[in-house]
Amino acid sequence: MNWDQVEGKWKQAKGAIKQKWGKLTDDDLDVINGKQDELLGKIQERYGVTREEAQKQLDAWDFSNVTLDHDVRDRKAS
Secondary structure: OOHHHHHHOHHHHHHHHHHHOOOOOHHHHHHHOOOHHHHHHHHHHHHOOOHHHHHHHHHHOOOHHHHHHHHHHHHHHO
């Protein structure tokens, strides 16, 4: 999934992101508001990792569950 898709599904992604990076607060996620650069900075800040490590974590994380859950709900609503 590309980052534009994550941005577009930010409300659904917030819960999954909070599960993965539990040190991020709801306020953090509201400020991030789907912006990849902001998310990287907050991961770096909260976990004390380099920007490169934060990027590695983000690249390795599978966002497909966010899309699947959202798409299934959309089909049920139709």
